[in-house]
Amino acid sequence: MNHLKALLVKFVVIALVLFIVLTLIFKVPFMDTLWISLATTVLAYLLGDLGIFKMAGRPDEFTKRNGLAAVADLLLSFLVIWLMARSLTGDDDNMFWPAALSALAITGGEWLFFHKFVDREVFNRPGKDLAGERSRR
Template sequence: MRHLIAFLIKFVMIAAVLLIVLTWIFDVSFVDTLLISLALSAVAYMMGDLLIFLNAGKPSDQTTRNSIATFSDFLLAFLVIWFVGQLLTGDMAQMVAPALISSLVIAAGEWFFHLYMDQKVMPEYNEYKSAK
């Protein structure tokens, strides 16, 4: 259940960013934006959050793991948005700017999402102890 809630939070975060950047600013259709959001959320959660974030360093070194995972999420978001966006819209060159802008904003959100993952979804991984 914790993973489902985390995935939904990630999807809402990504969908909100992409709706603002892709749909409102760059006129990508609403349906295409939701498809890109779903694809990116699924790939990023599995690769960025469950694979890279957990294995990028020592469990106790959250800052290093977070930095590596956030940079990886930036690259992954850029590539997925650009690739899936050009598949859906048919315009490769014009998807570069929206993908770059979206990826930067998503990466900023990912930093905080990784903190949430560390504390609420997988606290046993690094023996997280909350301050009381």
Template structure:
């Protein structure tokens, strides 16, 4: 259940950022933005939050793991937004700036989301006390 809640929190964060950046600032259609949000959330949660963040260093070295996972999340978000946006819009160059801006904002949010994952979702991994 913790993973479902974390996934929903991440989707809301990603969708909010992409709605502001893609839909409001760059006129990307709402449906396209929601599809991109779902793809970014799914891939980055599994790859960035569960695999890389948890295994990129020693469990007690949260800062190093967070830095590595945040960088991977930036690259993943940028590439997914750019490539899916290109497929949906048909223009490659028009999606570079929105993808870069959105990935930068998402990376800032990911730093805090990783702390949530560390302490609330995977607390047993680091022997944190929950509650």
């Protein structure tokens, strides 16, 4: 159940970022944005969060795991968004910057908030709250 909650949170954030960047700014059709959001969510969660973030270091090495997972999120998000946007819209030339901007925004959210949420809610590890204090669960 915690995985579903994490996937839902991740999907909502990614869909919101992509809606703003792709649909509102760069006029990508809304349904294309939803498909890109879904693919990015699933791949990034499986590879980035359950793979790299969970396995990149010891449980107490949050900073190391967070940094490595954020780099992976940036690269993976960019590639998925760029390739899918090019494929779905047929616009081979103009999807680089929308994908780069979207990937940067998504990665910022992952690095600042989502990995802490996953550590606490999915992996059941006490972590630092937003004020930097150790939380006990």
